[in-house]
Amino acid sequence: MQDAMNWLARDPDPRTREELQHLIDEGMHDELEDRFSQRLEFGTAGLRGKVGCGPNRMNRLVIQETATGLGHYLIEHVANASIRGVVVGYDGRLDSKQFAIDTASVLTALGIKVYLTSDVAATPIVAFGIEHFNAAAAVVVTASHNPPEYNGFKVYWENGAQIIPPHDAGIAGEIDIASTKPIPLMSLSDAETQGKLVWLTEGYYQTYRAAINQSPYVNNALESANTTITYTAMHGVGAKMAEDLLHDAGFHKVFSVAEQREPDGNFPTVNFPNPEEKGAMDLVVNLAKSVDADIACANDPDADRFAVAVRTDNTARTDDASYKMLTGDQVGVLFAHYLLSKPHTKNQLVGNSIVSSTLLEKVAQSHGATYFQTLTGFKWLANIGMQLEDEQNEFLFAYEEALGYTIGTQVRDKDGLSAIVVFAQLVEELKSQGRTVWDLLAQISFEHGVHTNAQRSIALDPDSPSIGSKLRAAQPNAINGVAISVIEDLQSSLRFVIGGNTEAINLPSSDVLIYHLEDGTRIIVRPSGTEPKVKVYYETVTKFEGTETYEDTRLRGEEDMNKLIEQHQQELNA
Numbered sequence: 001m002q003d004a005m006n007w008l009a010r011d012p013d014p015r016t017r018e019e020l021q022h023l024i025d026e027g028m029h030d031e032l033e034d035r036f037s038q039r040l041e042f043g044t045a046g047l048r049g050k051v052g053c054g055p056n057r058m059n060r061l062v063i064q065e066t067a068t069g070l071g072h073y074l075i076e077h078v079a080n081a082s083i084r085g086v087v088v089g090y091d092g093r094l095d096s097k098q099f100a101i102d103t104a105s106v107l108t109a110l111g112i113k114v115y116l117t118s119d120v121a122a123t124p125i126v127a128f129g130i131e132h133f134n135a136a137a138a139v140v141v142t143a144s145h146n147p148p149e150y151n152g153f154k155v156y157w158e159n160g161a162q163i164i165p166p167h168d169a170g171i172a173g174e175i176d177i178a179s180t181k182p183i184p185l186m187s188l189s190d191a192e193t194q195g196k197l198v199w200l201t202e203g204y205y206q207t208y209r210a211a212i213n214q215s216p217y218v219n220n221a222l223e224s225a226n227t228t229i230t231y232t233a234m235h236g237v238g239a240k241m242a243e244d245l246l247h248d249a250g251f252h253k254v255f256s257v258a259e260q261r262e263p264d265g266n267f268p269t270v271n272f273p274n275p276e277e278k279g280a281m282d283l284v285v286n287l288a289k290s291v292d293a294d295i296a297c298a299n300d301p302d303a304d305r306f307a308v309a310v311r312t313d314n315t316a317r318t319d320d321a322s323y324k325m326l327t328g329d330q331v332g333v334l335f336a337h338y339l340l341s342k343p344h345t346k347n348q349l350v351g352n353s354i355v356s357s358t359l360l361e362k363v364a365q366s367h368g369a370t371y372f373q374t375l376t377g378f379k380w381l382a383n384i385g386m387q388l389e390d391e392q393n394e395f396l397f398a399y400e401e402a403l404g405y406t407i408g409t410q411v412r413d414k415d416g417l418s419a420i421v422v423f424a425q426l427v428e429e430l431k432s433q434g435r436t437v438w439d440l441l442a443q444i445s446f447e448h449g450v451h452t453n454a455q456r457s458i459a460l461d462p463d464s465p466s467i468g469s470k471l472r473a474a475q476p477n478a479i480n481g482v483a484i485s486v487i488e489d490l491q492s493s494l495r496f497v498i499g500g501n502t503e504a505i506n507l508p509s510s511d512v513l514i515y516h517l518e519d520g521t522r523i524i525v526r527p528s529g530t531e532p533k534v535k536v537y538y539e540t541v542t543k544f545e546g547t548e549t550y551e552d553t554r555l556r557g558e559e560d561m562n563k564l565i566e567q568h569q570q571e572l573n574a
Helices: 002-010 014-025 029-036 060-077 096-109 123-133 167-178 188-193 202-213 239-248 282-291 328-340 359-366 378-388 416-432 437-448 467-473 550-573
Strands: 047-050 086-090 114-117 137-141 150-156 197-200 229-232 254-256 295-299 306-311 323-325 347-353 370-374 393-400 404-407 450-459 482-489 494-497 502-504 513-517 522-527 533-542
Touching: 002 014, 002 029, 014 029, 060 096, 060 137, 060 150, 060 167, 086 096, 086 123, 096 114, 096 137, 096 150, 096 188, 114 123, 123 137, 123 150, 123 202, 123 416, 188 197, 202 239, 202 416, 229 239, 229 282, 239 254, 239 416, 282 295, 282 306, 282 323, 295 416, 306 416, 328 347, 328 359, 328 393, 328 404, 328 416, 328 437, 328 450, 347 359, 347 378, 359 370, 359 437, 370 378, 378 393, 378 404, 404 416, 416 437, 437 450, 437 550, 450 550, 467 513, 467 522, 533 550
Parallel strands: 086 114, 086 137, 114 197, 229 254, 229 295, 347 370, 347 393
Antiparallel strands: 047 150, 137 150, 295 306, 306 323, 393 404, 450 533, 482 494, 482 513, 494 502, 513 522, 522 533
16 A cells, blocks of 8 residues: 555646545555556567556656656667657557657656657657657657557667667666656756757658658659559548658549548547457448549558558449458568569568568568568567668568568658558559459469468466476477478577477577478467467468469468368367
């Protein structure tokens, strides 16, 4: 109870003080225990959690303590951090603006210059500012595609990418110290007077727009494209910039879902503002049917992710027109093929995460490009991509299956705004050839096989021993009756080639097992560190037989996948 009383005395927000006082007065011990037994953990994605009172929630005091810890860490670890400053932006969630103001108040009080967006901003627009201003870091207040009750605090390092170890642990240590001391605060007006606060107004947003338009991968030669596009911002902050960039690239037949166009932190038309969730794309697909669109596109609420549904038939405008959502892997491979097909003066670098499709590596090899692979999380893709760049090697593209794509080097993180433009260009180019996205996927699949991907969370017996330990103690020889050819154990960073050598793996240690089967199937097992379940990622490769069409082979691949999942789940639980 003392912790709660101490928190009450420090909390600057009347709303969360009232909430906490109510929990105390009503003797709601379980709820208090949940709020005070631990702090929201600061990790490589920064902070993310439900909004509410106490250290295990997102609120103004947690933000102020986090900003203090970050400020002290930057002063200590980044040269001239105070002068170079921090870019701060925020999305359209209900508390985001206040949390951004609190962040700026703390950092300027510590003597650090702050570039603060004057309005809501997409995450890639804020991340872009690091290189533009040579800033020491950036903060985006966003919970991305989480439910409405969440918010977050995402941190970018001076290289423009999201933070990776050891910075996450270092900042977390400083936050712990900050939570025991008075919080330094400066009013924004004082900060502005002292030259410590720079407002990022419309001119800055236009600078990002110009940079994307100047990208070598964005073609502005088109006066007027024939592709019709429907778009939704999903109650987020992407609409204006997405529409402007599409218009700049010659796409004038763009129709936005009106009821989802403006930022609204309540997300009234979607239960879960994530394009991957069932029903989230319904409105943009319905609009596509009404205007006979080629593609129906979406950004998530902070516009760093991009999703697209593509027309599957050639019938005239009709309510029965059919659209199918592409998977993140399909979009990633289409981007890679399209971008690698253009002329290049240097060797091209393309990468994806371990749980994304192996098809990218095959496409990269067929175009003579260098492929790299990282652990899950865009922070790794961006950071490793930069490490591989030099005079001869140019970063081109990276993606992860959860709808994150980065093209070129304007932004060192996933960018759903530039992605939508480049994808529209790809569709336009195919259309001018009398082809569709499905034709290109079929072409790629004829060359490399149909790659089918799926993931499942499997609950295990609570009393069972650690699944990771169990598998390592008695590694299987076969799965679903197919022999295993290679086992990769990321915990020991070793690759065991069955009947061959053992090799080192150049990836950070992680509790992950990857099984490669003789028929091209890949199974990734990621045990949960907190509960008795395991996340499994499956990939099958189906070769064409006889006169099969792409659709025939794809459906056969899906059948094979369902059988594999069923069999493997039985084997895991055995």
